[in-house]
Amino acid sequence: MIVSKEREICLALDTALEACSVGLGIREQGETESFGRSIMLGRGHAEHLMSELAALLAEAGLTYKDLDRIAVTIGPGSFTGLRVGLATARALGLALKIPVIGASSLLALALTARKAGHTGSVAALVDARRNQIYGQVFALAANGDAPSPLSDASAETAADFAALCAKQANLLMVGSGAALVRQAADDHGLDGIPGLEATCPDMTALARWALDQPIPQESPAPLYLRGPDAKPQASKAIAHR
Numbered sequence: 687m688i689v690s691k692e693r694e695i696c697l698a699l700d701t702a703l704e705a706c707s708v709g710l711g712i713r714e715q716g717e718t719e720s721f722g723r724s725i726m727l728g729r730g731h732a733e734h735l736m737s738e739l740a741a742l743l744a745e746a747g748l749t750y751k752d753l754d755r756i757a758v759t760i761g762p763g764s765f766t767g768l769r770v771g772l773a774t775a776r777a778l779g780l781a782l783k784i785p786v787i788g789a790s791s792l793l794a795l796a797l798t799a800r801k802a803g804h805t806g807s808v809a810a811l812v813d814a815r816r817n818q819i820y821g822q823v824f825a826l827a828a829n830g831d832a833p834s835p836l837s838d839a840s841a842e843t844a845a846d847f848a849a850l851c852a853k854q855a856n857l858l859m860v861g862s863g864a865a866l867v868r869q870a871a872d873d874h875g876l877d878g879i880p881g882l883e884a885t886c887p888d889m890t891a892l893a894r895w896a897l898d899q900p901i902p903q904e905s906p907a908p909l910y911l912r913g914p915d916a917k918p919q920a921s922k923a924i925a926h927r
Contacts, residue, residue, distance in 0.1 A: 695748065696755045697778075698893035699739070700886065701731035701771035702763030702791045703812065704862065708735075708742045709889025711897050718897070720890035721746045731770045753784055757896035759887065760788040761909040762812065762820040762839065768908055776905055787896045788906020792861075794887030796824040796833040799860045801891040802882055806856030807836065811863030814841055819863040820911055821847045823854060832895060841911040844870035851876060860884055 693714035700707040707724035723742050727734060743749060758775035761768040772788075779786035789797075795810035805828045812820040818841045824833035837850065844863070848871040851857055859867065860882040868876050 694754050694897055695752055696757055696893040696896045697739070697742075697753050698757040698889040698896060699735065699771050699775060700759040700791070700794065700889055700892070701735060701774075702759045702761050702768035703886045705886035706731045706734045706738055707886060707889045708738050709891075709893045710742060710746050710748070711890065711893030712746065712748075713897050718894055720894065722888065722890040724886065724889070726886075729766075731767050735770060735774055750778065750782060753778075753782060755785050755787060755896060755901075757787045757789060757889075757892050757899075758906060759791045759794050759892070760906050761791055762814065762841070762911045763791050765910075772906065772908060779905075785901040786906055787899050787902055789892060789896070790822075790839060790909050791887060792820065792822040792839050793824070793833060794889075794892045795861050795884070796822075796826065797891040797895050798884050798888040799858055799882055800826050800830070800833060801888055801894075802884075804858045804882070806858070807854040808833070808858045808860060809847065809851050809854065809864070809867070811847060811859055811861040811867055813862040813866055814912070817843060818912070819844050819847050819867060821850075821861075821863060821867075823850060823857075832898075839909070839911060845872070848872070848876060851879065858882060862886075 696711045698709045709722035712719045792810040799808040814820045822839040823836040844866045847867045862885040864881045
């Protein structure tokens with residue numbers, strides 16, 4: 687069990703994508719230790735998140751009172767899923783009186799690629815359904831600095847991202863949308879570009895990143911790159927008086 691008071695502990699959680707993932711970054715005397723858990727769900731994040739958090743803290747020999755900050759993915763991703771993560775992070779931050787740091791799912795994927803040792807360009811690509819991809823390209827420096835965005839986060843077709851990826855040097859593709867972009871490449875020549883098998887971000891990488899971030903002035907808000915899939919039927923609308 688870790689007992690030193692000279693430490694910083696960040697809890698990170700992600701429910702925006704297919705997995706329910708949680709991680710801890712524990713920094714003490716210049717060294718950082720990590721713990722992580724992840725289960726693939728698709729749906730039902732709310733039913734599993736708290737038990738995953740309890741198991742993670744027990745594995746590390748910690749309690750909620752030991753935490754100094756929380757990091758959470760804010761999307762893009764499932765509308766329902768990302769709300770589960772955000773609501774849980776905000777509630778814990780409020781109860782424990784500690785800051786909550788938000789990060790996009792795409793940045794979290796880039797951090798996962800950095801943890802895997804990649805340097806150069808990385809395309810974080812998430813299957814957004816409806817023939818679209820959520821994506822963003824980042825630069826990963828060899829000195830381990832945080833990923834720098836080379837493009838804006840956006841929702842585009844797989845072919846659009848294939849054209850963007852073809853322009854990058856020393857590129858790695860990561861995320862559930864990578865295979866779709868590769869399939870849509872046509873003559874863009876992406877067959878030789880490597881991919882990282884991770885379809886969801888590693889929360890130990892996000893927790894480590896968050897330990898170095900300034901305390902935000904506001905609570906994190908969800909990042910939406912398109913409107914909701916479900917919309918009320920016009921015929922069912924109730925007229926306002």
